[in-house]
Amino acid sequence: MNCPHNIYIHVPFCIAKCNYCAFFSSAIAPDWESYQKSICAEIDFWANKLGRIKVPTIFFGGGTPSLMPISVFQSIMQKLNSTFDLSDCVEITLEANPGTLDNAKLRDFIANGINRISIGVQSLDDDELKFLGRKHDSETALNFLDAALNTNVKVSADFIYGLPNHNVQNIIKLCNDINSIGLQHASLYELTIEPNTPFGKMNLSMPSNDEMADMYLAISDHLRLPRYEVSNYATPGNECRHNQNVWDGDAYIGLGHGAAGRVFMNNSWFEEYGGDIKYTKIDNRTRAIECVMTGLRTARGARITNEVKNVVDIDFINSHNDLVIINDNHIRATDKGLLTLDDLLVHIIK
Numbered sequence: 001m002n003c004p005h006n007i008y009i010h011v012p013f014c015i016a017k018c019n020y021c022a023f024f025s026s027a028i029a030p031d032w033e034s035y036q037k038s039i040c041a042e043i044d045f046w047a048n049k050l051g052r053i054k055v056p057t058i059f060f061g062g063g064t065p066s067l068m069p070i071s072v073f074q075s076i077m078q079k080l081n082s083t084f085d086l087s088d089c090v091e092i093t094l095e096a097n098p099g100t101l102d103n104a105k106l107r108d109f110i111a112n113g114i115n116r117i118s119i120g121v122q123s124l125d126d127d128e129l130k131f132l133g134r135k136h137d138s139e140t141a142l143n144f145l146d147a148a149l150n151t152n153v154k155v156s157a158d159f160i161y162g163l164p165n166h167n168v169q170n171i172i173k174l175c176n177d178i179n180s181i182g183l184q185h186a187s188l189y190e191l192t193i194e195p196n197t198p199f200g201k202m203n204l205s206m207p208s209n210d211e212m213a214d215m216y217l218a219i220s221d222h223l224r225l226p227r228y229e230v231s232n233y234a235t236p237g238n239e240c241r242h243n244q245n246v247w248d249g250d251a252y253i254g255l256g257h258g259a260a261g262r263v264f265m266n267n268s269w270f271e272e273y274g275g276d277i278k279y280t281k282i283d284n285r286t287r288a289i290e291c292v293m294t295g296l297r298t299a300r301g302a303r304i305t306n307e308v309k310n311v312v313d314i315d316f317i318n319s320h321n322d323l324v325i326i327n328d329n330h331i332r333a334t335d336k337g338l339l340t341l342d343d344l345l346v347h348i349i350k
């Protein structure tokens with residue numbers, strides 16, 4: 001029997017392209033029928049390879065999965081249910097953008113299995129939302145958050161900080177707003193300017209690295225939710241199980257164009273891409289390095305397995321305990337180490 005695999009399903013459709021977005025998504029009207037068929041065909045493909053595996057978590061990400069008609073969502077869930085073993089599936093997340101579904105549709109998603117909703121709020125300032133190219137305003141976002149928080153599912157919201165002109169005061173206000181909403185999970189991402197996006201062509205004057213670091217530190221000081229990953233904050237027990245499993249190095253399948261996975265079969269790891277279903281074997285060293293890189297982003301740290309022992313410089317870790325420590329069979333970056341994680345990884349991995 002093959003090991004459990006988490007499942008990520010990419011829904012690459014949006015109502016419009018945001019100014020900063022480099023994700024695989026398109027604002028062209030979707031052909032939902034062919035999308036549903038292609039996802040179901042991918043499910044069959046992996047069932048033939050892996051058998052009736054257990055699925056601990058499912059994550060519908062995008063794009064904008066909340067645009068998906070309920071009938072399409074139901075068909076995909078039925079297919080997953082009949083093909084894999086969902087008896088221990090603890091979390092089914094839907095990413096949703098304010099303004100793309102009403103309360104009735106939200107209830108339909110929940111009635112059909114969604115137990116966690118992740119809302120793309122990005123900002124609570126209308127001028128910032130326009131600047132980012134978002135199609136909702138702050139009132140719509142707050143109303144949707146309120147509706148979601150009045151259901152029985154877990155609720156998270158995404159925010160972007162580090163916009164041109166942002167300073168620590170903006171971040172403190174954002175943290176206070178998030179605290180007053182009463183969220184148990186929030187993701188706060190630093191704005192990065194990607195080439196081939198509208199922002200990439202605008203020569204924006206961005207905050208300096210030091211200013212960004214000050215804003216990052218201000219989040220820890222003012223947000224009431226503890227950080228459990230570089231950009232993710234939650235009260236204990238409200239962490240995103242899907243992402244935590246992936247960062248821990250567990251196996252996962254990515255379905256749909258734009259999705260990626262790490263499949264474990266026949267005692268080997270495979271890098272996998274959804275859509276046209278491409279998969280190639282990766283060696284144990286490559287997989288161990290990936291696990292160190294994702295694990296060190298989390299408060300839990302990277303689990304020390306035999307493979308991990310072979311790729312890390314234990315002497316370096318033991319002589320730099322201000323940046324990285326070993327505790328409870330995990331390697332963990334300290335708060336100071338997290339600020340320079342990319343540089344730190346260069347020294348840790350040998």
Ligand code: SF4
Nearest residue numbers: 014017018021025063
């Ligand atoms: S909603 Fe998300 S995926 Fe869609 S264009 Fe905006 S940032 Fe990109």
